[in-house]
Amino acid sequence: MTEPTRPARRVDESMTLLTSMLERPLDPGYQAAADQRVANGLPAATSWRSPTLVVTALVVGLLMGISSASLRASQALGQGARADLIAQVEARQKAADEQAATARAMQDEIAEAEAKVGGGVSAADAAELARLRAVTSQTGVVGPGMTITLDNADGSGADADGDPRTGQDSGGTVLSKDLQIITNGLWEAGAEAIAINGQRLSSRSAIRFAGDAILVNFRPLTRPYVVSAIGDPKEMPLAFAAGAGGSYLTSLSSNYGVQTKTTTEKELTLPSSVSGTTRLASPADKEKTS
Structure with a gap:
C-alpha cells in the first residue's frame, strides 16, 4: 500500500510570522470591519493617499x-x-x-619745558619734583626690574559670572584679584613703578573685572597679562618670592595650572599714566621759593 503524498514544505515555513505580516498586513479584526463597511454599501476607508x-x-x-x-x-x-x-x-x-x-x-613735553624754565626753583626742589612725577606716574620711567607673565591654564574658561572661580573649568582663569595680589606683593617687595600690559599703575589705578575681561585704568586687557615692575633687580625678586605675592603666584601655578613666568630685566621702559589729575594742592612756602 502506497503512502499518501505529502505536500511539499514551503521554503519560508520557518518564517510564518513574517510571512503573515507581509501577506496580510491588516489585522484580521480591522479587515473584517473594512469588509463589513463595503458590504453595507459605504465607501472604503480613506488611505494615506x-x-x-x-x-x-x-x-x-x-x-x-x-x-x-x-x-x-x-x-x-x-x-x-x-x-x-x-x-x-x-x-x-x-x-x-x-x-x-x-x-x-x-x-x-610739559615736564621738559618746566625743567628748562625752572621758574626760580632750586635744584633740590626740581629733583624732588621729578621724583614725585615719577612716583605718581606723571612721567615715563626707565630702569632695571622684573616681569611676571600670567596666562590661563590650558583648556580653562570663565564661568557666566566671570569672577570668582565658580565653574568646573574656570579655576585656571587669571582673575582681576590675582593681578591685585601680585601687584601689591611687588609694591611690598620694593617696586618703584609698575605697569600691566602697558597700563601704568598709580595710587588711583583700579584693577577690576567686567564679565570675562580684566580692566586696568578702565581699559580692557588681553591675555597674556605681563606685569612689569622697576626696582632693584637683585633684591626685589627675592623679596617678592619670600612674601605673600610670591606664595600666591606659586599656588596659582601648582593648584590651578595658571601659566606663570618670572624674569629679571636689565632695562624696562614704563609709560606715564594719562589718568592722573590734581585733587588736592596747597600754596608753596614763600620763604623757600623767594
Missing part, C-alpha cells in the same frame, strides 16, 4: 520651511550686528590708544 492628507502635509511642510528660513535670516542679522559692534569697539580702542599716546607725549 487622501487628497486632504496630502494638502495638509504640504501646508505643514511649507510652514516649517518658512519658519526655518526666518530663523536663518535672524541668525544672519545677529551675526552681522555682532561683527559691526566688534568693529566699532576695536575702532574706539584704537582711537583711545592714539589719544593716550598723544597725551603722554604732551605730558613729557
Whole structure:
C-alpha cells in the first residue's frame, strides 16, 4: 500500500510570522470591519493617499520651511550686528590708544619745558619734583626690574559670572584679584613703578573685572597679562618670592595650572599714566621759593 503524498514544505515555513505580516498586513479584526463597511454599501476607508492628507502635509511642510528660513535670516542679522559692534569697539580702542599716546607725549613735553624754565626753583626742589612725577606716574620711567607673565591654564574658561572661580573649568582663569595680589606683593617687595600690559599703575589705578575681561585704568586687557615692575633687580625678586605675592603666584601655578613666568630685566621702559589729575594742592612756602 502506497503512502499518501505529502505536500511539499514551503521554503519560508520557518518564517510564518513574517510571512503573515507581509501577506496580510491588516489585522484580521480591522479587515473584517473594512469588509463589513463595503458590504453595507459605504465607501472604503480613506488611505494615506487622501487628497486632504496630502494638502495638509504640504501646508505643514511649507510652514516649517518658512519658519526655518526666518530663523536663518535672524541668525544672519545677529551675526552681522555682532561683527559691526566688534568693529566699532576695536575702532574706539584704537582711537583711545592714539589719544593716550598723544597725551603722554604732551605730558613729557610739559615736564621738559618746566625743567628748562625752572621758574626760580632750586635744584633740590626740581629733583624732588621729578621724583614725585615719577612716583605718581606723571612721567615715563626707565630702569632695571622684573616681569611676571600670567596666562590661563590650558583648556580653562570663565564661568557666566566671570569672577570668582565658580565653574568646573574656570579655576585656571587669571582673575582681576590675582593681578591685585601680585601687584601689591611687588609694591611690598620694593617696586618703584609698575605697569600691566602697558597700563601704568598709580595710587588711583583700579584693577577690576567686567564679565570675562580684566580692566586696568578702565581699559580692557588681553591675555597674556605681563606685569612689569622697576626696582632693584637683585633684591626685589627675592623679596617678592619670600612674601605673600610670591606664595600666591606659586599656588596659582601648582593648584590651578595658571601659566606663570618670572624674569629679571636689565632695562624696562614704563609709560606715564594719562589718568592722573590734581585733587588736592596747597600754596608753596614763600620763604623757600623767594
